[in-house]
Amino acid sequence: MIFAGLPIAELVAIFAAVGFGVLVLYILKLRRRVVSVPFSPLWERILRDKEATSLFSKLKRLLSLLLQLALLALLVLALGDPRAAESLIKGRNVVVLLDASASMQATDGSPTRLDAAKDEVKRIIRGLGGADRMLVAQMDAMVTPLGPMTGDTSALERELDGVRATDARADFPRALRFATDVLRGVDRGEIVVVSDGALGDASDASGAVHLGEASLSYVKVGKSSRNVGVTQFSVRRYPLDKSRYEGMLELSNTGTEAEDVELQLLGDGALVDLTKLRLQPGERLPRFYPQLSGASRTLEAKIALVDGGHDSLPADDHAYALLPERRRAKVLVVSGGNTYLEAALLLDEYLDVTDVPPRSYPDAIARGDWDAVIFDGVTPAERPKANALYLDPRGPGSPVKVTDELKQPGFDKLDRKHPTVRFLALDDVNVSLGHKLVPESGDKVIGASDGGASPLLVAGTRGGYKFVAMGFDVRDSDLPLRTAWPLFVVDCVNWFTDEDAQYLSSFRTGEVWRVPVAAGVAQASLRLPDGTTQPVPVHEGRAVMLGERTGFYELTAGEQTIDFAANLLDPSESAIAPRDALVVDGKNAGEISGFHVGVRREIWIYLLLAAALLTAIEWATYHRRVTV
Amino acid sequence: MGLLDVLPWRREKKVAAAKDDDLFDDEFQRKLDYLALVSRRVFAGRLRAERRTKKSGSGVEFADHRDYQPGDDFRTLDWNVYQRFDRLLVRLYEEEEDLAIYFIVDASRSMGFGDGSKLRYAKKVAAALAYVGLANLDRVSIVTTTDHVSGRMPETRGKARIFKAFRFLRAVQADGTTDLGDAMKTFVAQNKRRGLAVLISDLYDPSGFEKGINVLRYNKFDPFVVHVVDPTEGKPKLNGDVLVYDCETGDEREVTVTQKVLTRFGEAYEKYLAEVERYCATHQVPYVRAGIEVPFDEMILRVFRRGGFLR
Numbered sequence: 001m002i003f004a005g006l007p008i009a010e011l012v013a014i015f016a017a018v019g020f021g022v023l024v025l026y027i028l029k030l031r032r033r034v035v036s037v038p039f040s041p042l043w044e045r046i047l048r049d050k051e052a053t054s055l056f057s058k059l060k061r062l063l064s065l066l067l068q069l070a071l072l073a074l075l076v077l078a079l080g081d082p083r084a085a086e087s088l089i090k091g092r093n094v095v096v097l098l099d100a101s102a103s104m105q106a107t108d109g110s111p112t113r114l115d116a117a118k119d120e121v122k123r124i125i126r127g128l129g130g131a132d133r134m135l136v137a138q139m140d141a142m143v144t145p146l147g148p149m150t151g152d153t154s155a156l157e158r159e160l161d162g163v164r165a166t167d168a169r170a171d172f173p174r175a176l177r178f179a180t181d182v183l184r185g186v187d188r189g190e191i192v193v194v195s196d197g198a199l200g201d202a203s204d205a206s207g208a209v210h211l212g213e214a215s216l217s218y219v220k221v222g223k224s225s226r227n228v229g230v231t232q233f234s235v236r237r238y239p240l241d242k243s244r245y246e247g248m249l250e251l252s253n254t255g256t257e258a259e260d261v262e263l264q265l266l267g268d269g270a271l272v273d274l275t276k277l278r279l280q281p282g283e284r285l286p287r288f289y290p291q292l293s294g295a296s297r298t299l300e301a302k303i304a305l306v307d308g309g310h311d312s313l314p315a316d317d318h319a320y321a322l323l324p325e326r327r328r329a330k331v332l333v334v335s336g337g338n339t340y341l342e343a344a345l346l347l348d349e350y351l352d353v354t355d356v357p358p359r360s361y362p363d364a365i366a367r368g369d370w371d372a373v374i375f376d377g378v379t380p381a382e383r384p385k386a387n388a389l390y391l392d393p394r395g396p397g398s399p400v401k402v403t404d405e406l407k408q409p410g411f412d413k414l415d416r417k418h419p420t421v422r423f424l425a426l427d428d429v430n431v432s433l434g435h436k437l438v439p440e441s442g443d444k445v446i447g448a449s450d451g452g453a454s455p456l457l458v459a460g461t462r463g464g465y466k467f468v469a470m471g472f473d474v475r476d477s478d479l480p481l482r483t484a485w486p487l488f489v490v491d492c493v494n495w496f497t498d499e500d501a502q503y504l505s506s507f508r509t510g511e512v513w514r515v516p517v518a519a520g521v522a523q524a525s526l527r528l529p530d531g532t533t534q535p536v537p538v539h540e541g542r543a544v545m546l547g548e549r550t551g552f553y554e555l556t557a558g559e560q561t562i563d564f565a566a567n568l569l570d571p572s573e574s575a576i577a578p579r580d581a582l583v584v585d586g587k588n589a590g591e592i593s594g595f596h597v598g599v600r601r602e603i604w605i606y607l608l609l610a611a612a613l614l615t616a617i618e619w620a621t622y623h624r625r626v627t628v
Numbered sequence: 629m630g631l632l633d634v635l636p637w638r639r640e641k642k643v644a645a646a647k648d649d650d651l652f653d654d655e656f657q658r659k660l661d662y663l664a665l666v667s668r669r670v671f672a673g674r675l676r677a678e679r680r681t682k683k684s685g686s687g688v689e690f691a692d693h694r695d696y697q698p699g700d701d702f703r704t705l706d707w708n709v710y711q712r713f714d715r716l717l718v719r720l721y722e723e724e725e726d727l728a729i730y731f732i733v734d735a736s737r738s739m740g741f742g743d744g745s746k747l748r749y750a751k752k753v754a755a756a757l758a759y760v761g762l763a764n765l766d767r768v769s770i771v772t773t774t775d776h777v778s779g780r781m782p783e784t785r786g787k788a789r790i791f792k793a794f795r796f797l798r799a800v801q802a803d804g805t806t807d808l809g810d811a812m813k814t815f816v817a818q819n820k821r822r823g824l825a826v827l828i829s830d831l832y833d834p835s836g837f838e839k840g841i842n843v844l845r846y847n848k849f850d851p852f853v854v855h856v857v858d859p860t861e862g863k864p865k866l867n868g869d870v871l872v873y874d875c876e877t878g879d880e881r882e883v884t885v886t887q888k889v890l891t892r893f894g895e896a897y898e899k900y901l902a903e904v905e906r907y908c909a910t911h912q913v914p915y916v917r918a919g920i921e922v923p924f925d926e927m928i929l930r931v932f933r934r935g936g937f938l939r
Contacts, residue, residue, distance in 0.1 A: 032871040032882060038741040038861055039832035040874035042900060043881055046892045 005081030005604070015076045022068050064618070071614045078607035083130065084596075091131030092188040092594070093149065095179040095214075096121055099195030100140045100163055101170035102509070102573040106196070106312040108224035114165045116221045117194045124192060124219075125156045127595025135182060136160065139175040139195070141168035141510035141548055149182070166548035167315055167566075168510030169573045172199035176209040176584065189214035192592055196222040197579025200572060211585050218582040218589035225577030226255040228279060229316030230301050231569055232286070235323055235505045242326050242350060247289040249301050249319065253279035254575040260306035265289065268298050276306060284571070297323055298552060298565070299505075316574045320552055320565035321505035328352050329497045330368060332386075334361045335376035340480035341391070344489040345374075351493060372496040374489075377473055387466040387496035389489070392435070392473040399467045400458050401438040409434045409449030409456055409472070418446045419495045420459060420468055424484040431456075431479075434472030459495075464519060468492050506565040507547055514542040515564065517557035524557035529566075651748060652755055652794040659925045660756055660790070664763040693717040728769065728783060728823030729761040730849070732815065733800065735772040735779070737876045738832040739856070740802025745920050746856045750828045751797045752924040753854055757826060757931065758793045762786060769819070770796055773811035773829075774804030777818065805876040806833045808840025816847040825849040828918075830856050831904055834877060838907055845911065853908050853915045854931065855901070862897035866890070 003011070037043060098121055100114060109116030121136060128134060134156055135149040146159035176191070183189030191214050193199075202209045232250035237243075253259050258280050265273040272292070279285055299321040305311060333355045335341060345353045356364040358378045365373065370386040379395040393402055411426045426447060436454040439445055443460030445452075446468075456471045479485045507513045517524055517538055524536045524543040529551025536543045536555065543555055547566045555562040568574075582589040696705060696716035706719045731754045739747040754770060761768040765785055770793060772779035781796040808829065815825075825844045831837035831853075844851040866872075866885040873880045883889065901917065908915035916934050918927050 032869045035864075035866055035870045035872050036741070036875045037864065037872045038738040038830070038875055039834075040872060040877065040879045040881060041834055042893065042896050043872055043883060045896045046889065047881060047883065 001082055001084065003080035004083050006079050008080070011076050011080045014079065015072060018072055018076070019069055022072060023065070026065050026068065064622070067614060067618050067621075071611055071618070074607045074611040074614065078604040078611070080604075082603045082607075091129065091133060091151075092190050093183055093186045094124075094128070094132060094134040094190045094192060095149075095182050096124060096134060096136045096192045096194060097139045097143075097175045097179060098136055098160075098163060099170050099193070099199070100138045100165045101195075101198070102165065102167050102315045102568050102570070103196055103198045103313060103576045104165045104221075105167075105315045106222055106224060106227070106576045107310070107314070108222055108312050112165065113196055113222045114163065117219075118160050118163065120194050120219050120221060121160055122157055124194075124592065124595050125153050128153055129594075137175065137178060138163050139170045139172070139193075140166040141171055141546060143171065143175045143178040145178075145182075166509070167550040167568050168548045169568075169570050170195070170199055171510070173202055173204035173206075173209050176202055176211070180209070180212055180214060183214045184212065190217065191215070192217045192219060193582060193589060194219045194221065195582075196220065196576065197582055198572060198575060198577075199582070202584040208585060211587075216582075216584055216587070216589040217592040219592050220578050220580065222576065222578035224312040225575075226257065226259075227311045227313045227316070227574055227576045228253045228255070228259050228261050228303060228305070229311075229313065229571075229574035230303060230319040230567070231284065231316070231571045231574055233301050233319035233321055233506065233567055233569060235292075235299050235321045237324060237326070242348070244291055244293045245323055247292060247299060247321070248286065249289075250284055250286045251277065251279060251303065252284045252571055252574055253281060254571070254577065255311070256281050256577075259311070261303045262306050263287070264302045264304075266300040266302065267292075267294060269300075272299075297325065297563075299323065313574065313576050315550070316568050316570075318550065319506070319567045319569065320550060321567075322552065322563055322565045323505065325563075326350055327497075329371040329493055330354070331493060332356065332364055332368070332370045332373045333376065334358055334364075334373065334378050334380070336378070338376045338391075338475070340474055340485065341374065341376055341489065344480075344486035347486045348490050348493070372493050383462055383465075385463070385465065388468075389492045389496075390467065390469040392471065393437075393469050394435075398469065399460070399462050400440065400443065400455075400469050402435045402471065403438055404436045404454070406431075406434040406436055406449055406454055406456070406471070408432060409454060411447040411456065412450065413445075413448045413452035415444065415446045418444065418459060420488065420491045421446055421457070422491070424487055424491070425482070426479075426484055426488075429477055429479050429482065429484070431472050431477040433476050437469055437471045466496050468495075506567045506569075508570070509547045509550055509566050509568050510570070511547060513545050513547050513564075513566075514539075515545075515555055515562055516541060517543050517555070517562070518560045521557040521560070524555055527554040527556070529553065651751055651798060656752070656755075660759040663756055663925060663928050664760050691720045694720060728767045728819075728821045729758075730815070730819060730823060730825045731758055731768070731770040732812075732825055732827045732829070733770065733772045733797070734774075734806065734808075734827075734829030734831075734856075735800050735802055736774045736804055736806040736832070737802050738806060738830055741861075741875050742858070744802060746830055746858050747800070747802050749918065749920040749924065750854075750856050751800060753856075753918060753927060753931075754826075754828050755790070755793055755797055756924060756928045759787070759790045760928070762790055762793075767821075767823070768793070771815060772800050773808065773815070775807035776804075776811055777814045778804065780818070783821075807835055808833045808837060809835055809843060812840040812843035816843060816849065822848045823850065824852060826852045826854060828854040828856060830858075832876070834874075837904060841907070841911070841913060845913070851913050853904075853913055855904055855915065855917045857901065857917055857919045859919055859921060862894050863890070864893065 098117055104112065104114040104117060106113045110119065125134065128151065133149045133151045136146045136156060136159055138144040138146060147155060150156065179191045191211065197220060229252055230249055231252040232248065235245055235247040237245045251261065251263065258278060260276065260278050263275045263277055264271060273289060277285060301319040303317050328350050331345065331351050331353045333341065333353055335355065336357060345351055354364065361380060365384050373384050373386045373388045375388060375393065376391045379390065379393045379397045381397045383397060383399060390398060409431050411429055414421055414426055416422060434456055437456065437458045439455055439458045439460065443458050445455040446459050447457035448455045459468045474480050474485065519541060521538055524538055525533055526536045526545060527533045529549050536545045538557065543557060550567050552563065552565050693706060694717065696718050700718050704718045706717050709715060709717045733750050733754050735747065739750060758768045758770060762785060767783045767785050769783040770781040771777050779800060781793060784792060827841065833840065841851050841853065869884050871880055872883050905915055905917065914934055916931050
C-alpha cells in the first residue's frame with residue numbers, strides 16, 4: 001500500500017491537529033436550550049435514576065468520541081489517496097485482439113463465445129494497472145480498433161458493447177501485424193488474443209508474422225466441438241440447357257460424435273429435397289443434385305439435427321445460392337446463309353434469332369434493340385450500336401484491321417480464361433484460309449496462329465459495346481464439325497449478355513466482393529440480408545465491398561439491380577473445437593498474467609463512503625440518543 | 629392601543645388581562661346560580677342554609693341514637709326506646725352553627741406557569757364554591773398563599789357579597805414560591821375560627837405538599853383539597869439537550885431529553901399525583917383532582933359528589 005496523495009508525515013500531522021480540535025470541541029460544555037418547568041423536583045426524581053447509569057453514559061460518550069476520531073481517520077486517509085503498490089509499476093501497453101469471427105457465434109459461451117470473450121476482456125480491463133494503457137481491436141475479416149490506446153477503463157468497457165460477431169473468418173496475420181505496428185517502439189508491449197484459437201497460421205503472403213519485442217498471451221474461450229455445417233454449396237445452370245441446373249454441397253461434421261442430420265434444399269422458400277444423413281466424426285460428405293429444374297431463383301440449404309437438438313454453431317447451418325437469371329436474348333444474324341451458324345444458334349432456346357440478308361441489315365438494325373449481332377462474312381460500313389460477333393470480317397467497318405492472308409492457320413495460342421473460349425478444345429481446329437487480325441490497344445487476343453504472331457480471334461470493346469472478331473470463315477475450317485463450334489457461338493452471346501458460365505452462385509464472406517455494374521455508375525447501394533442498406537463505392541466498373549454476413553444481397557447500381565448470395569463455407573470456421581495453444585512466430589502464446597482485478601481501484605472513494613456511512617451511524621445514534 | 633401594542637409580548641399581556649376580566653362574566657354567574665340550585669337538589673331534605681357541625685347534642689334537631697356510655701348526661705337518654713327495646717340509647721341532636729369556609733388559593737408562580745390557565749381555573753373554582761357557600765349563608769373567606777399568606781378577603785356572608793369575592797380574585801397574580809407549610813401556619817394563626825379550609829393548589833411544594841395539609845389538620849380545620857392539574861405538564865414538549873429551571877426556585881438541571889426520559893417523567897408525574905391522592909385518602913382528607921381540561925361547572929359538581937363540602 002502506498003499513498004499517492006499527501007505523504008504519511010503530513011497525514012499524521014493533519015490527523016493530530018484536527019483530532020486535537022475534535023477532542024477540544026468534544027470536552028467543551030454543550031450549550032443547552034433553557035427551558036422553564038413548573039416543578040423541577042419531578043425532574044430530579046428521574047435524573048437520580050439516570051445518574052445511577054452514569055458510567056454507561058460516560059462510556060457512550062467515549063464511543064461517540066471514538067466514532068468522531070474514526071471518521072477523521074477515514075477522511076485523512078482519503079486525503080492520502082492510498083493505492084495498491086502494484087498499481088504504480090511501470091505501465092504496460094496492451095493490444096487485445098478480440099476474435100469476432102464466425103466460430104465465435106458458437107453458443108457454448110454466455111450465451112455465445114463472443115460474450116464469454118467480452119467478459120474475459122472486461123476482466124483484463126479491470127485488472128489494468130494505474131499506468132497501463134490498452135487498445136481493443138475487433139478481429140474478423142478486417143481488424144477494427146474499437147478506440148484509441150487509453151487507460152480509461154470505463155471507455156474501454158463501453159467500446160466492447162458494440163462488438164458483434166461476423167459470418168467471416170478471422171484474418172489473424174493481419175490482426176497480428178496491426179498489433180505489432182501499434183506496439184512498435186513502445187515499451188512493455190503485450191498482445192492478448194482472446195479467441196477460440198481457430199485462427200489458422202500466423203502467416204500470409206508477406207510471410208510469417210514476427211512479433212518483435214511484444215509478448216503474446218492467449219485467452220481461450222469456448223469448450224464445445226459439436227458442430228455440423230454446410231462447408232460447400234454451389235449451383236449452376238447447364239450451359240446447353242439453361243432451364244435446368246445442378247447443385248453441389250458438402251456437409252462436414254467437425255465434432256467428435258457421429259451426428260444424424262436432416263438436410264433440406266429449398267427453392268424460393270419451398271422444399272425441393274429432404275434427406276436424412278449420418279455423418280461420422282470428422283466426415284466431409286459431398287452431395288450432388290443433378291438435373292434440377294423449375295423456376296427457382298434462390299436456393300437455400302438448411303441442416304438440422306434429427307434429434308431436435310442444436311449444434312453449437314448455427315451460423316453454418318444455412319447456405320444460400322442464387323441461380324443466374326435467365327432472359328431471352330435478341331440476336332440478329334446478318335448472313336447470306338450459313339447452316340452451321342443457324343444450327344448452332346438453335347441450341348439455346350432462350351435466343352430469339354432473326355436472320356436477315358446483308359441488304360436488309362440497315363432496316364433490321366434500326367428496328368430493334370439487339371443483344372447481339374452476328375455478321376457472317378459481312379462487315380457493315382458503320383459499326384452497330386450493339387455487341388457483335390464478326391465472322392471473317394472485311395473492309396473498313398471491321399472493328400479490327402484485317403491484314404495478311406494466312407494459309408492453314410491454327411490456334412497455336414489460346415487465352416483459355418476468356419469466357420468465349422473457356423473449356424473449348426480449339427487447339428487442333430483445321431483452317432484452310434484465314435486473315436491476320438490487328439488488335440487495337442485494349443483489345444484481347446484470344447486465339448492466334450504462328451505461335452501467337454498472327455491473331456485469329458480478338459475480343460474487345462468499341463464504343464462501349466463488346467465485340468469478338470474471328471479471322472476466317474467457319475466454312476473454310478472443320479470447326480463447324482466440332483462440339484466447340486456451337487459452344488463458341490453460345491459463349492459469345494452469353495458474354496455479350498453477361499450470362500457468364502463462370503457465374504458465382506454465391507460469394508464467400510470475409511472476402512472483398514467485386515460485383516460488375518453498368519458503365520457510368522459511380523455509387524451503388526447494397527441491401528444486406530438483415531434489410532439494412534449501405535452505400536457501396538464503385539471502382540473500375542465494379543462495386544467493391546467487404547462481405548461479412550451470409551444471406552441474400554441486393555445491389556442497386558443506377559437502374560440495374562443485381563442479386564447475389566453470400567455464404568460462410570469455411571471448414572476451418574466450422575471446426576469450432578477451441579484450441580488449447582496458439583503458436584505464433586514459432587512460440588507458444590503464454591497465459592495471461594499481471595492483471596489483478598481491483599488493482600487500480602481508487603480506495604479513497606471507499607474511504608469517503610465509509611466516512612459517510614459512519615456519519616449516518618453517528619447521526620442516527622445521536623438522534624436516537626444512543627451515543628449521548 | 630399604543631404603538632408598542634403591536635409587539636407580540638405586549639399583545640399577550642393584553643390578552644391575559646382581557647382573559648382575567650372575562651373570568652367572572654355573566655355566563656359564569658348564570659352557571660353559579662345553577663350550581664347553587666343543584667347543590668340544594670343534591671342534598672334535598674336538608675333544611676335551608678344552616679350547616680351542621682360534627683358536634684351533636686346541644687341542638688334542637690334530632691340526629692341519631694347511640695349507645696349510652698358511662699358519663700353521658702342522663703337527660704339525653706331516650707326512655708321511650710328503653711321501654712320498648714330494653715336498651716339504653718342516648719338521643720343525639722345536631723348542633724347548628726354558621727360554618728366558616730376558607731378558600732386557600734395557591735398563587736405561586738407555578739400556578740401561573742405557561743399561560744396561567746391553572747390559576748384562572750383555581751380562581752373560577754374558588755369563586756364558584758364561594759358562591760355556593762355564600763348562598764348557603766356560610767361565612768366565606770378567601771386567602772391567597774405563596775410561601776406566606778399573600779392576600780386575604782375577610783370573612784363575609786350573604787350571596788350579594790360574591791362580587792367582593794370576584795374583585796378579590798381578579799386581583800390575584802401568580803408570584804412567589806410555594807411553601808404551604810409556612811403559609812398555613814400563618815393562616816391558622818390569623819384565623820382562630822375553625823372551619824372548612826378548601827385548599828386550591830397544584831401542590832408543587834418543594835418542601836412537601838403534606839406539610840400545609842397537616843398544619844390545617846393539626847389545627848382542627850377541615851381541609852378539603854382541590855388539586856389543580858394541567859395534564860400537559862406530565863407530557864412536556866421537550867427534546868434534546870436542555871437546561872431545565874424551576875419557574876419558582878430557579879433551580880437548574882441539565883437534561884438530555886429522549887423519548888425514554890419523557891416516558892419516565894410522565895411516570896414520575898403520575899406517581900406524584902397518585903401520592904397526593906393516596907395521602908389524602910389515608911388521612912381522610914376530601915380530595916378532588918381538578919384537571920383544567922374539565923369544564924369548571926362539571927368540576928364543581930364533582931366536588932359536590934365527593935362530599936365534605938356540602939353537609
